[in-house]
Amino acid sequence: MTNRNDDNSMAFLKIDNAVKRYGDATVIHGVSLEARAGEFVVFVGPSGCGKSTLLRMVAGLEEVSAGRIHIDGADVTDVPPADRNVAMVFQSYALYPHMSVRDNMAFGLKMIKTSKVEIDRRVAEAAAILKLEPLLERKPRALSGGQRQRVAIGRAIVRHPKLFLFDEPLSNLDAELRAEMRVEIATLHQRLGATMVYVTHDQVEAMTLADRIVVLRAGRIEQVGTPAELYDSPVNTFVAGFIGSPRMNFLTARVDSVEDRRVRLAHPALEGALLPLRNGANPKAGDEVTLGLRPEHLTLDAAGAPVTLAVTSEYVENLGGSSQLYARTADGTRVIAQAAGRHTTTRGDTLRLGASAEQAYLFDAQGQAL
Amino acid sequence: MNPRLLGRVLHLVGLLALLAFTLFPFYWMVSSSLKDQTDLLAAPPVWTFVPTLSHYAEIWQDDTVSKALLNSLIVAGCTTVLAIALGAPAAYALARFDFRGKKDLWFWFISNRMISPIVLALPVYLMAQGAGLLDTHLVLILIYLSFCLPIVVWICTDQFRSIPPDLEQAARLDHANQWDIFWRIYLPLGLPGIAVSAIFSFIFSWNELLYALVLTRSDVQTAPVIATSYMSGYELPWGKIMATGTVIVLPVTVFALLVSRHMVRGLTMGATK
Numbered sequence: 001m002t003n004r005n006d007d008n009s010m011a012f013l014k015i016d017n018a019v020k021r022y023g024d025a026t027v028i029h030g031v032s033l034e035a036r037a038g039e040f041v042v043f044v045g046p047s048g049c050g051k052s053t054l055l056r057m058v059a060g061l062e063e064v065s066a067g068r069i070h071i072d073g074a075d076v077t078d079v080p081p082a083d084r085n086v087a088m089v090f091q092s093y094a095l096y097p098h099m100s101v102r103d104n105m106a107f108g109l110k111m112i113k114t115s116k117v118e119i120d121r122r123v124a125e126a127a128a129i130l131k132l133e134p135l136l137e138r139k140p141r142a143l144s145g146g147q148r149q150r151v152a153i154g155r156a157i158v159r160h161p162k163l164f165l166f167d168e169p170l171s172n173l174d175a176e177l178r179a180e181m182r183v184e185i186a187t188l189h190q191r192l193g194a195t196m197v198y199v200t201h202d203q204v205e206a207m208t209l210a211d212r213i214v215v216l217r218a219g220r221i222e223q224v225g226t227p228a229e230l231y232d233s234p235v236n237t238f239v240a241g242f243i244g245s246p247r248m249n250f251l252t253a254r255v256d257s258v259e260d261r262r263v264r265l266a267h268p269a270l271e272g273a274l275l276p277l278r279n280g281a282n283p284k285a286g287d288e289v290t291l292g293l294r295p296e297h298l299t300l301d302a303a304g305a306p307v308t309l310a311v312t313s314e315y316v317e318n319l320g321g322s323s324q325l326y327a328r329t330a331d332g333t334r335v336i337a338q339a340a341g342r343h344t345t346t347r348g349d350t351l352r353l354g355a356s357a358e359q360a361y362l363f364d365a366q367g368q369a370l
Numbered sequence: 371m372n373p374r375l376l377g378r379v380l381h382l383v384g385l386l387a388l389l390a391f392t393l394f395p396f397y398w399m400v401s402s403s404l405k406d407q408t409d410l411l412a413a414p415p416v417w418t419f420v421p422t423l424s425h426y427a428e429i430w431q432d433d434t435v436s437k438a439l440l441n442s443l444i445v446a447g448c449t450t451v452l453a454i455a456l457g458a459p460a461a462y463a464l465a466r467f468d469f470r471g472k473k474d475l476w477f478w479f480i481s482n483r484m485i486s487p488i489v490l491a492l493p494v495y496l497m498a499q500g501a502g503l504l505d506t507h508l509v510l511i512l513i514y515l516s517f518c519l520p521i522v523v524w525i526c527t528d529q530f531r532s533i534p535p536d537l538e539q540a541a542r543l544d545h546a547n548q549w550d551i552f553w554r555i556y557l558p559l560g561l562p563g564i565a566v567s568a569i570f571s572f573i574f575s576w577n578e579l580l581y582a583l584v585l586t587r588s589d590v591q592t593a594p595v596i597a598t599s600y601m602s603g604y605e606l607p608w609g610k611i612m613a614t615g616t617v618i619v620l621p622v623t624v625f626a627l628l629v630s631r632h633m634v635r636g637l638t639m640g641a642t643k
Binding site (some may be wrong): 059060061080081087088089090093094096097098107108114132155159 | 532536537540542543544545555640
């Protein structure tokens with residue numbers, strides 16, 4: 001049963017070397033992670049990276065093959081889901097279709113024989129927070145997608161859990177509703193001050209909601225950090241490519257020379273460019289490296305820019321307030337640039353894009369940040 | 371005539387022909403039960419006649435038919451209740467749990483329906499005789515149960531499989547135990563399938579003749595056995611047989627008509643998401 005362990009009292013949620021195997025296939029490879037009380041942690045990664053599996057291991061819906069999971073100082077690895085005092089919001093909402101909104105929210109409390117007065121009080125409280133009062137007697141089928149999601153969240157709130165778990169809760173909603181619900185969830189987190197773990201494949205959700213983001217790939221953690229840390233200092237090309245929209249541009253180049261912790265790159269499209277090395281690595285002349293440039297850091301006017309990139313224009317997407325330029329370098333690499341205002345170019349135009357040396361990222365041949 | 375209209379007319383004619391083919395025996399039974407003996411035996415058959423209720427009066431003269439209907443009700447009712455009570459939990463287990471021998475068990479349930487009932491009639495008779503169960507409600511309930519359980523398990527498993535597993539997991543997080551999940555989530559959501567399998571079980575047990583004929587003597591003879599029992603000796607009292615047939619068929623027909631919407635819904639459940 002639950003054993004309190006004082007060593008874990010600092011971290012509210014502690015995942016210690018968790019492994020998940022299905023037969024011979026290992027899907028989570030020894031993940032370790034800590035979340036503080038009240039923190040909003042987002043697991044993000046592409047489909048199949050194991051983020052939902054990890055969340056379900058925290059919930060107790062998936063057995064842990066090896067490693068331990070602690071919640072609020074107690075080892076819950078072998079504790080059944082109901083006794084972990086966690087609430088989960090499912091991607092499919094998982095509302096009981098034959099019960100009214102009120103009964104859906106009250107179900108968990110009824111199961112633990114809460115008094116009717118207390119159930120009514122908590123349902124009313126959650127309904128008020130989520131503006132569900134007029135819908136309490138309706139069945140889920142009579143609700144819109146956004147309303148269903150609110151009921152699913154309400155069902156989690158009424159139980160006053162120690163930990164909220166969200167499994168891609170907004171992926172079934174349209175773009176507008178998703179943005180609206182994102183704000184609601186952020187507001188709810190502020191209001192309740194509860195610890196929340198949120199799974200998504202949408203990096204915009206991760207960036208906007210998270211106190212800390214955990215980037216996962218193939219069952220391993222690639223990087224953990226605040227949204228700003230991940231954006232500013234990605235540890236590898238995977239994180240750099242995953243965080244930020246549109247995606248970071250990558251160009252394969254060679255080190256021409258290294259001077260005083262700065263490298264000069266050799267690439268047919270690149271000019272200037274003495275780029276600072278951020279980490280302790282020591283690349284040598286002739287090494288293959290990857291240069292990363294975020295589309296929003298590229299300017300269409302290269303005059304005076306320390307780094308310039310010669311590209312051939314393909315087409316421009318006009319987004320109203322900003323434009324997105326799609327172009328190619330001489331070696332055929334696709335480059336996207338995002339600029340404020342409206343721009344027009346003709347297909348085949350040669351352009352020079354500008355960037356600052358500080359906003360350029362360097363990665364070694366294995367994709368690790370330099 | 372344009373081709374679409376022609377298609378619809380042909381469709382309608384086809385449906386009417388099918389309907390006539392299906393309903394004619396039923397019409398013949400009901401109309402014959404209302405004819406007197408002369409009209410009944412007339413050749414060619416008479417289509418217009420003065421209806422009489424004399425055959426109905428005749429079958430209610432003693433308590434044979436009412437007793438047989440009561441026996442049928444007891445046997446069909448008990449079979450249906452037991453089939454659901456045993457079959458629905460089995461279907462839940464087959465739909466949601468992985469265990470050794472699951473596939474074999476599944477096949478065993480289905481294989482039961484591959485055997486012609488007449489093949490088993492003699493062994494079943496000998497077993498019932500050995501157990502001292504001949505001419506009891508219990509023996510009919512047990513044998514019908516062995517036919518109805520596969521239907522219940524088959525339909526309900528399919529129905530339960532269509533319930534999203536997320537609901538079960540949400541309920542587990544909501545402190546529901548296995549029984550709560552079955553009773554409060556699966557059973558209410560699986561109601562269309564349960565209703566359909568209950569209807570099938572009831573109709574099968576109500577109409578079954580072969581085993582009722584083999585395993586009963588006098589005390590627990592069911593309605594179909596009584597109807598055929600008039601066909602003995604030198605006389606064939608068609609009016610009485612048809613009136614009894616009508617009395618047997620009418621309750622289940624009305625019942626089936628009332629629940630037909632449920633039946634279609636249950637049978638097509640899981641066909642589309």
